[in-house]
Amino acid sequence: MSPALRPHFSTAGLRHGARAALPAFPGFIMFAVAFGTAAAQKGLSLGETLGLSAFVYAGASQMVGLEIWQQVWTPSTILTIMTVTAVVNARMILLGATLQPWLKDEPLARTALNLFLLTEAGWLVGTRYHSEGGRDVGVLLGCGIILWLVWLVATLTGFFAGALVPEPRRFGLDLVMPIFFGVMLVPLWKGAKLALPWLVAGLVSLVVHALVPGYVFIIAGALAGVAAGMLIE
Structure with a gap:
């Protein structure tokens, strides 16, 4: 196999991946703003909201998690939220499995980071690049990092927007989550x-x-x- 066809990593790939992620920005921003707004209205603190976006980093699971969120936690409620988020995110197992041929020779730490940052948008960018003959793993990581940063900034924006509204029902902000999920179903109609x-x-x-x-x-x-x-x- 020629060197060009072997998986490799470069900073140029990081930059290419970040640029390739630009078309996904609008969707990511709207979803994260909606989450931040809903979290503020639910009563989560700024730290809790950013923590969910930074470490859970899974839009649908974060929205579902808000519905289950409790002010006082018990072992049963913790188990419930863990189980629900695992079920909702189970699709990521299949997406990650498709990247195995590309990532199998990568260092464990970088592979773990790539899989943590994996989203549907990042997967689409990465697999399209790979199908066109690209083998620079930096593209996948660069796309993942920039989308994660956009997610955090948009979450922060949404949180302060939601926190500034004292009566969310008056402006219909309590409908953010059900409307969002309803809109998400429309393009899935086949x-x-x-x-x-x-x-x-x-x-x-x-x-x-x-x-x-x-x-x-x-x-x-x-x-x-x-x-x-x-x-x-």
Whole structure:
């Protein structure tokens, strides 16, 4: 294998990855601002909000985590939020697995950083670059770092915007999360057949929510949707 086709790392790749991430900025900014605003209205402190964005760094899981957030934590609520975020983020296992041929010879620390910073947007940038013959792992890391920084800055902006509004219901800010999730579903529509798992997940969630206290309905709905999708396929 020629050197050009071997995976390698360079600072030029970091810069290329950062530039390649620019088209993802608007979506990242809007999502992170919405999270920061919702977190402020939920009563989280600035440190808690930035901590979630910096270390959880998973948009959908952060939004779901807000719904479960408690002022007083118990072992059961901690287990619940851990389980729910794990289920929501399980898709990242598959995305990470596809990068194995590219990252297998990388140092462990850099591989761990790449996987921590992995997002759908970063994965798309990286895999497209790789499919076109690129092998500089710096592209993947550069994209991941810049998106993470944008996420933090936008979260901070959203937090202060939300904290400045004393009556969120008056301005409809309490609807940020449900509206956001509703809008996110629109581009995922691929026809009635592929929407059946959504319907199954929703119905199971409603039934479990009515019968079982707590947040088991989120896990039940997710698993039911996955099972329905597998059966349909």
